[in-house]
Amino acid sequence: xxxxLLSSADLDRDEVDAILTTALSMHDVQRRxxxxxxxLRGRTVINLxxxxxxxxxSSFEIAGKWMSADTINITGKGSSTSKGESLRDTVxxxxxxxxDALVVRHAASxxxxxxxxxxxxxxxxxxxxxxxxxxQALLDAYTLRHHLGGDADALDGRHVVIVGDLTHSRVFRxxxxxxxxxxxxxxxxxxxxxxxxxxxPWSQAAGFGTSYDLDAVLGGRAGDVDALMMLRVQRERxxxxxxxxxxxxxxxxxxTRSRMERLVQAQPDVAVLHPGxxxxxxxxxxxxxxxxxxxxxxxxxxxxAVRMAVLYHLLAGSDSQEASA
Amino acid sequence: xxxxxxxxxxxxxxxxxxxxAPTDLLLADGIVVExxxxxxxxxxxxxxxxxxxxxxGLVDLHVHLREPGREDAxxxxxxxxxxxxxxxxxxxxxxxxxxxxxxxxxxxxxxDLGRAVGLVxxxxxxxxxxxxxxxxxxxLGLMARSRAxxxxxxxxxxxxxxxxxxxxxxxxxxxxxxxxxQHAQDPTLAGREACCHEGEVSGRLGLPGWPGVAExxxxxxxxxxxxxxxxxxxVAHVSTAGTVEVLRWAKAAGVAVTAEVTxxxxxxxxxxxxxxxxxxxxxxxxxxxxxxxxxxAALADGTxxxxxxxxxxxxxxxxxxxxxxxxxxxxxxxxxLSVVAEAMVRTGLLDWAGVARVMSQTPARIAGLAGHGGSxxxxxxxxxxxxxxxxxxxxxxxxxxxxxRNNPWHGRTLxxxxxxxxxxxRRTDPTPVPVPSEELL
Ligand SMILES: [Zn+2]
Numbered sequence: 001x002x003x004x005l006l007s008s009a010d011l012d013r014d015e016v017d018a019i020l021t022t023a024l025s026m027h028d029v030q031r032r033x034x035x036x037x038x039x040l041r042g043r044t045v046i047n048l049x050x051x052x053x054x055x056x057x058s059s060f061e062i063a064g065k066w067m068s069a070d071t072i073n074i075t076g077k078g079s080s081t082s083k084g085e086s087l088r089d090t091v092x093x094x095x096x097x098x099x100d101a102l103v104v105r106h107a108a109s110x111x112x113x114x115x116x117x118x119x120x121x122x123x124x125x126x127x128x129x130x131x132x133x134x135x136q137a138l139l140d141a142y143t144l145r146h147h148l149g150g151d152a153d154a155l156d157g158r159h160v161v162i163v164g165d166l167t168h169s170r171v172f173r174x175x176x177x178x179x180x181x182x183x184x185x186x187x188x189x190x191x192x193x194x195x196x197x198x199x200x201p202w203s204q205a206a207g208f209g210t211s212y213d214l215d216a217v218l219g220g221r222a223g224d225v226d227a228l229m230m231l232r233v234q235r236e237r238x239x240x241x242x243x244x245x246x247x248x249x250x251x252x253x254x255x256t257r258s259r260m261e262r263l264v265q266a267q268p269d270v271a272v273l274h275p276g277x278x279x280x281x282x283x284x285x286x287x288x289x290x291x292x293x294x295x296x297x298x299x300x301x302x303x304x305a306v307r308m309a310v311l312y313h314l315l316a317g318s319d320s321q322e323a324s325a
Numbered sequence: 326x327x328x329x330x331x332x333x334x335x336x337x338x339x340x341x342x343x344x345x346a347p348t349d350l351l352l353a354d355g356i357v358v359e360x361x362x363x364x365x366x367x368x369x370x371x372x373x374x375x376x377x378x379x380x381x382g383l384v385d386l387h388v389h390l391r392e393p394g395r396e397d398a399x400x401x402x403x404x405x406x407x408x409x410x411x412x413x414x415x416x417x418x419x420x421x422x423x424x425x426x427x428x429x430x431x432x433x434x435x436x437d438l439g440r441a442v443g444l445v446x447x448x449x450x451x452x453x454x455x456x457x458x459x460x461x462x463x464x465l466g467l468m469a470r471s472r473a474x475x476x477x478x479x480x481x482x483x484x485x486x487x488x489x490x491x492x493x494x495x496x497x498x499x500x501x502x503x504x505x506x507q508h509a510q511d512p513t514l515a516g517r518e519a520c521c522h523e524g525e526v527s528g529r530l531g532l533p534g535w536p537g538v539a540e541x542x543x544x545x546x547x548x549x550x551x552x553x554x555x556x557x558x559x560v561a562h563v564s565t566a567g568t569v570e571v572l573r574w575a576k577a578a579g580v581a582v583t584a585e586v587t588x589x590x591x592x593x594x595x596x597x598x599x600x601x602x603x604x605x606x607x608x609x610x611x612x613x614x615x616x617x618x619x620x621x622a623a624l625a626d627g628t629x630x631x632x633x634x635x636x637x638x639x640x641x642x643x644x645x646x647x648x649x650x651x652x653x654x655x656x657x658x659x660x661x662l663s664v665v666a667e668a669m670v671r672t673g674l675l676d677w678a679g680v681a682r683v684m685s686q687t688p689a690r691i692a693g694l695a696g697h698g699g700s701x702x703x704x705x706x707x708x709x710x711x712x713x714x715x716x717x718x719x720x721x722x723x724x725x726x727x728x729x730r731n732n733p734w735h736g737r738t739l740x741x742x743x744x745x746x747x748x749x750x751r752r753t754d755p756t757p758v759p760v761p762s763e764e765l766l
Contacts, residue, residue, distance in 0.1 A: 086646055109531040110532070111647040132531070197523045201525050
């Protein structure tokens with residue numbers, strides 16, 4: 001396995017399998033009364049968050065602590081201004097403190113790739129702009145695999161539909177890589193204004209489907225959809241001319257009550273995912289978010305286990321990697 | 326460096342004039358005094374130019390010298406040295422300095438800085454609008470009447486997006502034979518966030534793109550305004566096949582439009598962005614191969630008139646940010662000739678006479694620069710560039726005389742290199758001084 005986790009593309013299918021398998025045992029740790037294993041004792045993990053995200057940061061922090069690593073949070077400020085210290089200077093200063101892994105969150109796409117060139121530590125991408133969020137994709141895959149029976153080939157041939165603001169979604173970009181790698185069939189749905197540029201040749205090369213019509217995708221063969229992943233619509237997009245009104249978005253692309261009923265009728269076991277935080281009523285109705293089919297809380301709970309597994313595979317040394325494989 | 330001694334007599338032996346048959350050139354008192362098979366005695370210097378090509382000194386319509394304001398990135402002196410090293414004898418210095426070149430005094434100051442250095446003729450470009458803000462016309466007439474005799478006006482770095490302002494600028498410069506150079510980028514289609522070509526690569530990388538149509542729509546508008554006003558418009562750094570189509574139409578319709586392309590747009594593509602290296606962040610952005618092919622063809626057939634570097638030096642710390650936050654631009658003066666040799670001459674698209682046309686004669690004519698872009702005939706200024714067409718160079722950003730190191734060609738091998746540069750009979754190309762490696766990117 002590479003020293004860094006910058007993109008979901010850094011992990012081949014075997015490596016994803018290994019991480020998800022490790023995550024399963026880490027999930028057991030999570031259920032213990034004393035949630036502490038000595039695996040990363042003496043290791044230092046810095047959460048370097050230039051962009052705020054309580055959920056992802058706490059998840060990495062808990063993961064590190066439960067594995068006995070020294071975890072430190074550093075919050076960068078205003079990363080989108082070019083004034084003052086350069087990004088290179090900032091991360092080299094942090095890395096000079098003596099660190100084994102840097103978990104980096106940044107508002108700019110590619111920032112983690114750049115950081116990895118400037119420091120000796122392992123770099124884990126905890127979300128870079130509108131580019132990728134590989135641990136989110138791993139926890140989504142973990143959640144789905146568990147939901148679908150838990151076998152290593154549970155996702156093979158399964159149909160996952162990802163709906164929403166694809167252009168600005170790092171969750172989509174990482175998921176489309178990880179899910180197709182695990183054998184799933186992926187269809188992405190968005191209004192044309194929220195489809196990434198060049199998605200035509202990209203989807204052909206990467207092997208996923210695209211559509212502007214959610215009902216056509218959901219109304220395919222009965223039971224054809226195994227999982228529906230609803231993406232968050234950022235508030236600032238609503239006034240950005242990407243779509244006329246929130247109401248029109250919901251009618252076209254929301255998981256409304258009637259769509260949810262149709263979905264459950266065709267496939268009672270369908271899984272509904274959302275990376276959170278949810279705009280209830282916009283991309284997903286409250287009913288759907290709280291339904292039996294919703295796996296949203298499973299996703300949160302899987303987050304810690306998956307991040308423990310990632311830290312383990314990147315930091316615990318080659319002996320233990322082989323032991324786990 | 327300020328005052329040169331009276332130029333020596335120099336015999337250039339066996340140079341291929343514009344790539345033609347070998348001939349000798351005798352340079353004296355700053356002009357070409359004899360051409361042919363010469364057996365001159367008493368010439369002070371003899372240059373063995375066997376195998377070299379002699380071109381009229383190269384003229385760059387588009388450089389950023391950063392002085393005044395950002396002398397840590399480049400100065401008129403360091404930029405002049407880089408220009409001379411690259412075979413240039415005249416450069417047009419863009420107005421987006423701090424303060425902006427939007428008054429007669431500011432233009433004269435740049436002119437004087439260039440004269441004090443004396444390595445190339447530094448001709449200031451005047452801003453079209455005050456402070457490059459796009460609203461009110463700068464003092465175009467006073468700049469034209471100043472000692473700097475400004476004839477080229479541009480808000481480069483910014484597009485003159487307001488159609489009424491662009492129309493008035495085009496009308497106004499007719500009074501003194503000026504030309505407006507447009508940085509074509511519709512800000513409502515390619516806004517401040519836009520940092521790369523909008524397409525498959527930007528979609529995958531999650532980078533905010535700027536679509537080719539943001540350039541094409543402004544060029545289409547401007548050629549119609551030029552036709553309406555009967556004025557001259559020049560399009561800076563053309564980057565798309567669509568713009569080439571617009572230019573082809575406009576020229577066929579008789580519009581007085583000229584256009585330039587940068588060396589990097591003739592060779593580099595948007596695929597280079599996959600590593601998020603800000604050295605490849607430039608405005609307009611690197612485009613896909615189809616655009617590169619169209620630009621090469623357009624330069625070869627004259628639809629695009631000239632090559633201009635858009636030399637844009639930046640201090641290291643201005644590039645060491647996340648890709649979207651890093652400064653736009655790359656240096657280009659020292660490598661321009663070699664890149665054109667690779668992209669155009671080695672591919673058979675242009676011969677050396679063609680290179681003389683697009684890198685010297687036409688740019689000098691567009692800028693109205695006397696004493697440049699001549700034919701190297703007897704009586705013409707001895708302002709020339711000797712090129713070794715067969716010499717391969719591995720580009721070393723550290724060996725540059727520019728103060729900046731944002732060089733996209735670092736480590737590449739290019740064939741065809743400048744041998745020496747002569748401004749009015751005096752050799753001006755500097756000896757490169759290597760920079761310690763720890764100062765490199
Ligand atoms: Zn420009």
